[in-house]
Amino acid sequence: MSGTAPQPTTAAANPPVQPMEAGFGTRDLVRVSATADLPAPDRQLTKLAKLIDVSKCIGCKACQSACVEWNDTTPEIGENVGVYENPHDLTPDMFTLMRFSEWENPATNELEWLIRKDGCMHCEDPGCLKACPAPGAIVQYSNGIVDFIHDNCIGCGYCVTGCPFDIPRISKTDHKSYKCTLCSDRVAVGQGPACAKACPTKAITFGTKDDMLALADDRIEDLKSRGYDNAGVYDPEGVGGTHVIYVLHHADKPGIYSDLPENPRISPIVEGWKGVTKTAGMAAMGVAAAGALLMGLFSRGNKVEAEEEVAAERLVRDREDI
Amino acid sequence: MNIDLSRRSFLRLAGAGVAATSLGAMGFGEAEAAEAAHVRAFKLTTTTETRNTCPYCSVACGIIMYSEGDVKAGETAEIMHIEGDADHPTNRGTLCPKGAALKDFVKAPTRLTRPRYRAAGATEFQDITWDQALDKIARAMKDDRDANLVQTNEDGVAVNRWTTTGFLAASATTNETAWLTYKAVRSTGIVGFDNQARV
DSSP: OOSBOOOOOOSOSOOOOSOOBOSSOGGGEEEETTOOSOOOOSSOOOOEEEEEEGGGOOOOOHHHHHHHHHHTOOOOOOOOOSOSOSSSSOBTTBOOEEEEEEEEETTTTEEEEEEEEESOOOBSSOHHHHHOOSTTSEEEETTSOEEEOGGGOOOOOHHHHHOTTOOOEEOTTTOOEEOOOTTHHHHTTTOOOHHHHHOTTOOEEEEEHHHHHHHHHHHHHHHHHTTOTTOEEEOOGGGTOBSEEEEETTTTOGGGTTSOOSSOOOOHHHHHHHTHHHHHHHHHHHHHHHHHHHHHHHSOOOOOOHHHHHHHHHHHHHHHHO | OOOOOOHHHHHHHHHHHHHHHHHHHTTOGGGGOSSOOOOOOOTTTTOEEEEEEOSSSTTOOEEEEEEESOTTTTOOOEEEEEEEOTTOTTTTTOOOHHHHTHHHHHTOTTOOOSOEEOOTTOSSOEEOOHHHHHHHHHHHHHHHHHHHOEEEOTTOOEEEEEEEEEEEEOSSOOHHHHHHHHHHHHHTTEEEEEETTOO
């Protein structure tokens, strides 16, 4: 062991091969699915973020290649149906996907080819984790990474319903849910995600969230100077901000980027079911249990009194006489 | 499922259920978690790093190949991961989609790893040795050059053009190899000469 791994600040570095202690782990958990009263971690890791600058992306899919190679997922070879997306959707074996959309800009009458790298946004307030009924299957670390612990996953699919971005996919082979881990194993040894390292135009960058927001500001200023007046950052408030953020040249219309939600929120059904309904249900169960206990304590079983015995014997005797 | 349940044991079971639910509701849920949360073990730990150049195009990006197995200890080394070299001035660790998928190129079942020959009119390839392959290539080049070398142009000026054979060389070469390739090929008079690395 050569000490504890440092916290990562960039993806442009070569991974270490010497054994070292992970830079974060179980002691940095801030949220665990279906587990209340998690003890607060004794330290706060620097918040991390991956910045995807849509205006610099050339749609080459190096991020997808690097993702597959790093995570040892082997997506099936698909069929070309005349679209650029390959595979056609996120799958349990493809954690990130370039989505292509053609948009006619009404202001300029020009066709714009908008390419967005889709994948887990690592929400500060993760809907998947809230919806998950399996204890310990979805966890959030204090650096912002939301990770799935597959050993604890029961494959119910609630995380898919809970996710405002429609990201998790359930495997048909092992019935467990899969999504981007933000390369938590690389981050644990002080590295950035594989996609951010590979990206040849540096449209994907990785670092602390503060650094990434500052970089986004620089990019937005540059885009504005080039006539993109509505350029902005996509770090949606509805889910408490995200740890994967976009720079969009048309930040006023996220929907044109292959249906990026305008204002993503956790579904009210999930919030209700895991909030008010759960509390009410627990209360009802408590009342029933207390009632049963009181009933058991104060209303004892029926006793046969002496005079009832006499009456019964008399009845039997009367019958025998007939 | 048929369970023989007396009234008494039904009540006992129900009681146990209520107790378990209450414990869960009071926050003893962690006891249920079968596995503690963990991040995947870092897969490159104790692997061997080998620097190389991506074989695809003339950009010649630097790559690092990670392999398992100690050749010095008599084991076979197996490449288990390839990624860009952040210290390389050309690509600073980045790679294109083809370069990023190099491991699958190395391990592809369809990868050509030895010379093969398909005789004229035959439908199948057959394996041949490097000596046989180089002899065949040399023979074909000599025959074609003897037949088609243009030694002088219309005005009688010596040109020594050999336009009926082309030559393609590899990209992952050093400057010295590239210089030698250029000299060897041009000295035969070949005009159609290209290389991924534009030697």
